[in-house]
Amino acid sequence: MICSQCGNDVGPGSAPCPNCGTQLAGNAGQPAAAPSGAYAAGPAGPAAAAGQVFAFDAKRLSRDDRVVGGATVLLLISLFLPWYTVSAPSATINGVTVSGAGSISANAFDGHGWVWIVFILGLAVLAYLVMQAGFETAPVRLPFSPVQALLGLTGINLLLVLIAFLVKPGTGDTLVKISIGWGIGAFLGLICAIVAFAPLGLPFARARTGR
Numbered sequence: 001m002i003c004s005q006c007g008n009d010v011g012p013g014s015a016p017c018p019n020c021g022t023q024l025a026g027n028a029g030q031p032a033a034a035p036s037g038a039y040a041a042g043p044a045g046p047a048a049a050a051g052q053v054f055a056f057d058a059k060r061l062s063r064d065d066r067v068v069g070g071a072t073v074l075l076l077i078s079l080f081l082p083w084y085t086v087s088a089p090s091a092t093i094n095g096v097t098v099s100g101a102g103s104i105s106a107n108a109f110d111g112h113g114w115v116w117i118v119f120i121l122g123l124a125v126l127a128y129l130v131m132q133a134g135f136e137t138a139p140v141r142l143p144f145s146p147v148q149a150l151l152g153l154t155g156i157n158l159l160l161v162l163i164a165f166l167v168k169p170g171t172g173d174t175l176v177k178i179s180i181g182w183g184i185g186a187f188l189g190l191i192c193a194i195v196a197f198a199p200l201g202l203p204f205a206r207a208r209t210g211r
Helices: 046-050 063-078 113-134 146-166 184-209
Strands: 084-088 091-093 096-098 102-106 179-182
Touching: 063 113, 063 146, 063 184, 113 146, 146 184
Parallel strands: none
Antiparallel strands: 084 102, 084 179, 091 096
């Protein structure tokens, strides 16, 4: 750049002319060039993502995310409620009266030990949603999108809950007729598993079928 007062050749980045001291407007606010290969500034850059501070903001979650999160919380609670009711009335066998145990209830874990998988996957869903609400940019790059992650977790949970609902626990060999039914926890758990999967599963199914 040429100084308008003395005609001296001024290099870029020098606001005043080194020869006469004239302030050069063209160089006054000119930022220094970024070094080659530097990460782009902003939340999309890896450096910015790594330096984020966790700050929970529910506004980062969509309506579907909130539905999934709320339904998953209720699903986890339902696993500790009575899932199965067991009724064992008295019976007479060869003239001997065998007294039943009356009516008792069992939660989902008592009925099927593998239901703990549902509990762990539910915690994973909630942890994923908390991470979404806490960080503007995902601190870890994953090979799948948030929708794919939640769709997979809630889909597996729905399948496992449906199996636990349909397949009642065995009673073993007994001389007393035992009747096993469903408790409130089973119905609540099945409904919550469906609600958690529906916001993501229905659009996915429509996209696959083209409807």
